[in-house]
Amino acid sequence: MKQTLRDLADKLGCRLIGDGSITITTVSSLQSATSESLVFVEDAKHLDAALSSPAAAVIAGQFAAATDAAQKPILISTQSRLTFARAAKLLRDREKIRVTHAAAIVPASAKIGKNVAIGPRAILGEQVEIGDESKIGAGSVIGDKATIGAHCRIDANVTIYPGTTLGDRVIVQAGAVLGSEGFGYVRDSATGRYEQFPQIGRLVIEDDVEIGANSTIDRGALDETRIRRGTKIDNLVHVGHNVQIGEDVVIAAQTGLSGSAVVEDNVIIGGQVGIADHVRIKAGAILGAQSGIPTKKVIRGKGVVFWGTPARPIREYLKELAFLSRAAKKER
Numbered sequence: 001m002k003q004t005l006r007d008l009a010d011k012l013g014c015r016l017i018g019d020g021s022i023t024i025t026t027v028s029s030l031q032s033a034t035s036e037s038l039v040f041v042e043d044a045k046h047l048d049a050a051l052s053s054p055a056a057a058v059i060a061g062q063f064a065a066a067t068d069a070a071q072k073p074i075l076i077s078t079q080s081r082l083t084f085a086r087a088a089k090l091l092r093d094r095e096k097i098r099v100t101h102a103a104a105i106v107p108a109s110a111k112i113g114k115n116v117a118i119g120p121r122a123i124l125g126e127q128v129e130i131g132d133e134s135k136i137g138a139g140s141v142i143g144d145k146a147t148i149g150a151h152c153r154i155d156a157n158v159t160i161y162p163g164t165t166l167g168d169r170v171i172v173q174a175g176a177v178l179g180s181e182g183f184g185y186v187r188d189s190a191t192g193r194y195e196q197f198p199q200i201g202r203l204v205i206e207d208d209v210e211i212g213a214n215s216t217i218d219r220g221a222l223d224e225t226r227i228r229r230g231t232k233i234d235n236l237v238h239v240g241h242n243v244q245i246g247e248d249v250v251i252a253a254q255t256g257l258s259g260s261a262v263v264e265d266n267v268i269i270g271g272q273v274g275i276a277d278h279v280r281i282k283a284g285a286i287l288g289a290q291s292g293i294p295t296k297k298v299i300r301g302k303g304v305v306f307w308g309t310p311a312r313p314i315r316e317y318l319k320e321l322a323f324l325s326r327a328a329k330k331e332r
Contacts, residue, residue, distance in 0.1 A: 014076055280297075
């Protein structure tokens with residue numbers, strides 16, 4: 001969607017230096033910039049390269065405020081990367097009219113909001129609710145009484161089990177499965193056989209959550225699994241039953257959270273982290289890649305990086321590695 005630089009500056013809350021009548025159609029890297037694209041720099045040392053690129057305009061920090069505006073228009077922002085991301089959303093093509101594909105299955109009991117797109121071979125169950133401006137991708141299956149809020153994007157081949165609730169502006173990438181039965185069994189001590197513990201709870205995903213491709217999130221066993229506002233989940237992440245994840249949590253790929261784990265607000269979890277059942281990760285902690293958290297462990301320390309298995313503060317972990325290295329040398 002084309003916009004003038006002046007309009008973009010107003011919407012993004014940026015100070016504009018230079019010609020605001022220039023038309024912008026897309027964002028790009030410095031290497032792929034065109035005469036209608038917008039680029040950004042976070043460091044003064046890259047500003048000259050941006051100004052000499054084919055780009056129409058540059059987003060930069062306060063360090064660019066004294067630059068000769070005749071070279072190229074500049075949007076001054078205190079957070080240039082964030083402003084660039086917001087500009088990308090504003091410039092993204094919008095579908096003016098969204099329709100339900102003829103090959104989709106939508107029962108009469110479904111409540112569909114305004115300007116909703118439902119792709120081919122998508123199947124909606126009974127009493128499904130979908131909010132305004134949402135999009136359901138091809139081949140997705142939405143179970144009975146599931147609720148999807150406004151401005152959501154459900155990509156192709158997503159499965160949402162019955163009774164699952166999604167808030168507004170939720171993004172679910174292809175192949176994800178939401179609300180499936182949890183992995184909970186009771187062993188018969190007489191026979192040694194396992195029988196499933198009831199998995200009759202629900203899954204609630206709040207506003208502005210993003211879920212990566214082929215990730216899986218189980219519903220609660222008796223109560224609920226909940227992913228709170230603003231959390232971002234990468235591809236191939238598994239979240240077990242009864243897990244509670246706080247606001248603005250970031251979870252990288254191939255991480256697994258066992259049943260009843262609690263992750264508080266603003267936690268950062270690296271790739272391939274293993275979190276056992278009934279663990280609590282306190283607010284603001286950072287778990288390094290491939291960390292392991294044993295059952296019922298509490299991790300606390302806002303801004304502290306934890307690493308290793310079992311996970312401990314990185315300074316402690318590195319001291320242990322150094323000690324082992326010295327000990328190994330003495331044995332040679």
